[in-house]
Amino acid sequence: MTVTPAFVGGLPGGPEMLVIAGIAILLFGADRIPRLARSIGQSTKEFQRGRDELEQELEDIEDDARDTVSESGGSTDTDTNPAPAGDE
DSSP: OOOOOOSSSSOOHHHHHHHHHHHHHHOOOOTTTTHHHHHHHHHHHHHHHHHHHHHHHHHHHHHHHHHHHHHHTOOHHHHOOOOOOOOO
């Protein structure tokens, strides 16, 4: 399976970005571009905030698990519970 890059010649440079900006102005109008850019910026900021909160929660869970293991002397609950009788 062959994967084709999104930009065949590499990332777009100055002239290509001017063409993209011109098309965006034609599609959205010059007065809507700032609102669109602001909306994209706010969405990106909210996404980053959510990602940071999730990473912090995962770190807290990992720290709690480490504390629990270190308090129990390195053993887990399955090590301290005897096997049920009658399965012999």
